[in-house]
Amino acid sequence: MTLSLYDTMSRAKRPFAPRDPRRVTMYVCGPTVYNYAHIGNFRPVVVFDLLFRVLRDVYGEDAVVYAANVTDVDDKINKKAADEGVPIATISNRYLDAYNADAQALGALPPSMQPRVTETMDAIVKMIGDLVHQNAAYAAEGHVLFDTQAFGDYGKLSGRSMDDMIAGARVDVAPYKRHPADFVLWKPSKAGEPEWESPFGPGRPGWHIECSAMIEEALGLPIDIHGGGIDLVFPHHENELAQGVCAGHGREYAHVWMHNGFLNMGDEKMSKSLGNVALAHDLRGQYPGEAIRWALLSGHYRQPLEWTGDLIEQAKSALDRLYRVLDDAGRFLAGQPAAGGYDNPAAEADYAAVEAALHDDLNTPTAFAALFQLADKVRAAVMARDARAVASGRDLLLEAGALMGLLTADPQAWFQGGADDDLKARVEGLLADRQAARAAKNWPEADRIRDELTALNVEVMDGPSGATWRIKEQA
Numbered sequence: 001m002t003l004s005l006y007d008t009m010s011r012a013k014r015p016f017a018p019r020d021p022r023r024v025t026m027y028v029c030g031p032t033v034y035n036y037a038h039i040g041n042f043r044p045v046v047v048f049d050l051l052f053r054v055l056r057d058v059y060g061e062d063a064v065v066y067a068a069n070v071t072d073v074d075d076k077i078n079k080k081a082a083d084e085g086v087p088i089a090t091i092s093n094r095y096l097d098a099y100n101a102d103a104q105a106l107g108a109l110p111p112s113m114q115p116r117v118t119e120t121m122d123a124i125v126k127m128i129g130d131l132v133h134q135n136a137a138y139a140a141e142g143h144v145l146f147d148t149q150a151f152g153d154y155g156k157l158s159g160r161s162m163d164d165m166i167a168g169a170r171v172d173v174a175p176y177k178r179h180p181a182d183f184v185l186w187k188p189s190k191a192g193e194p195e196w197e198s199p200f201g202p203g204r205p206g207w208h209i210e211c212s213a214m215i216e217e218a219l220g221l222p223i224d225i226h227g228g229g230i231d232l233v234f235p236h237h238e239n240e241l242a243q244g245v246c247a248g249h250g251r252e253y254a255h256v257w258m259h260n261g262f263l264n265m266g267d268e269k270m271s272k273s274l275g276n277v278a279l280a281h282d283l284r285g286q287y288p289g290e291a292i293r294w295a296l297l298s299g300h301y302r303q304p305l306e307w308t309g310d311l312i313e314q315a316k317s318a319l320d321r322l323y324r325v326l327d328d329a330g331r332f333l334a335g336q337p338a339a340g341g342y343d344n345p346a347a348e349a350d351y352a353a354v355e356a357a358l359h360d361d362l363n364t365p366t367a368f369a370a371l372f373q374l375a376d377k378v379r380a381a382v383m384a385r386d387a388r389a390v391a392s393g394r395d396l397l398l399e400a401g402a403l404m405g406l407l408t409a410d411p412q413a414w415f416q417g418g419a420d421d422d423l424k425a426r427v428e429g430l431l432a433d434r435q436a437a438r439a440a441k442n443w444p445e446a447d448r449i450r451d452e453l454t455a456l457n458v459e460v461m462d463g464p465s466g467a468t469w470r471i472k473e474q475a
C-alpha cells in the first residue's frame, strides 16, 4: 500500500519515498513556551502524531525519528520571567511541562526528541557563521542578517513574489538591512535580557535560524518531512529553507513540506457552547482527551476546521458508539470460551480501508467512516452470538483505533468516566443493596432499587461475574 502525502512545495500529492526507510526523519515546529497553549496549537500536534503513528506502522517503530522543537528564548518568555522575577528557564519549564501534559492527554506519543533553543546555541552560532562564510549573510550594527538576494529560489515554497513577501512579512525597515526582505539571524539582547556569546557579539538568535540549526543537529539535513501550521509557510519555512540550502546543504532541505489548516474559532457558536474555553488545559477538564483528539481529526488536516462545542459533542458521541460496541463485545466474550486464530474477512476489509484512507494523505474523515463500518461488523457478530467473529473483529477495531491514537480506554471506565465520584459511590451502594435484596429473595425491594438506578440514567447489566453498570446511551 502506497503512502501518499501532499507536498506544499510541489503543490501535489505524491507517493512518499524516504531517503532511508530504516531512518525516516520528521521535524515539526513546536511551541514557544510562555503560557498554556491554545487549542489551535494542538491541531499540528495531533495531526503529526497521527502521521508519526502511520509512519511507525509502515516502516517500523524504531525506524522513524520525530523531532518536535521547543522555543525557549523569546520576548514573551523574557517578559514573563521579568514580571515574576525568575530565570527564563522557570517559565519555559513550567509551560513545557503543561504543554506535554496536554499533548499526552490528547493521545500524542512523545516525539523521539524535543530539542530546545537554549541547548542548541552552539549549532545556531555555527550555522550563522557558515552562512556568513557562504556570503549568504552579513553583519551590520550588532545584527547578522540573511541576504535574501543570495538565494535565487527565495519565495519558491510559498509561491510569493518578492513584493508580496515584503508586504506579507510586515518587515521593519531598518537602516542596517541591505534589502527590506532580509531577516535577522542574530540580534543584540536588550539590557537585562538573557544573551549568549558569539563571534558576532553577545546576543540571541532570530526565530527562523533556530529551527534550521535544531534540524541539522537533531536529525541532519536534508530531512524527509517538515511539518507545521499553514501560517508557518511564510516567512518561517521560506526562511528556514533559504538558510538550510545556503549554509551548504545542497538543493534539498526537506523532501516533503506538510502544513495543517487553521482551527477557526467560530466566535459566536464558540462563546455560546464552550464559554470561550480555548485552552487545551481547560478543555480537557470538560471532555475526555480522546474526544478532543477526534474533533481535531474530524476534518481533513489541510482544510480549515470550525472549532465549536458541537464538534466536540459529536466526537464524544462517535466515541461512545464505538466504546459501546467494545463494551458489548467484551461482555459477550466474558461468557464464552476463548476464541482465536479465526479470519474475519469482512472486518479485515474494513481495517484495510482505515489504513488505506490514512495512507491517502491522512484522509481522516474516510478513515472514521471505515472505523464505523468495522464496528458495525462487530456489533452484528455480537447479535449473531458468533464468538470467533466477535473476538477477531474486536481485535481489529482496537488495532485500527490504536493506529489513530484512539479507543485506548477501558470501555467500562469510558462510560463511568462521565459519572462523578458521588454518583459512582451512590451507584455502587445501590448495586450492593440490590445484591443483598436478591440474596434475601426480596424481589420487590430489588426491583425498587433497579428503578432508582434507572432514574439515575444508569444501565445495570447482570453478568456471570456479578452486576456491572454504565451510563445509558442518550436517546
Ligand SMILES: [Zn+2]
Binding pocket: 028, 029, 030, 211, 236
Ligand atoms: Zn520552526
